[in-house]
Amino acid sequence: MRHALLAALAAGGALALSGCATDGAYGPPRPYAGVAYGGYYDGYYGAFNGGYWGPRGYFYYWSPQTNRYHRDDGHHFRRDAGPGFKPIQGRAPAAGMRGHPSGPPPAGPYERH
Known part of the structure; x- marks a missing residue:
């Protein structure tokens, strides 16, 4: 019984961690990594500090x-x-990069309205 409980807990932990790896929080998946991008931002979240266009x-x-x-x-x-x-531009970070995109953020700031 104890071994079955430990196995179930380990499987649940692995499943939870796999969700973190694919939610985009730590950088883009390979097809979206390292790509130059452009777009427009309304300033809602405060100053623009980089990012990437991702899935969907x-x-x-x-x-x-x-x-x-x-x-x-x-x-x-x-x-x-x-x-x-307002226009924004930049370059998506490398795949698997955990942290701020390389290079300084584009000129701004784009303040919240």
Whole structure:
């Protein structure tokens, strides 16, 4: 019984960790890594500090407060211009990079409205 419980706990832990590796928080998966990008940002999250376009067209932005990337579920980043959006550009970090994208963030700041 004890061995079965330990095995179940180990499997659950591995499953939880695998979710962290694929949520985009630690950088882009290979097809999206190292790619130059452009887009537009409305300043909602504060100053722009880098990011990347990832799976399903979402933008993942770098947050220095949490030291990780976050998916822009609010659609404050877009590929086309619109009222209140300012242009951004950069280069996605290398695959598997855990930390801030290389190079300084683009000129800004883009402050929250």
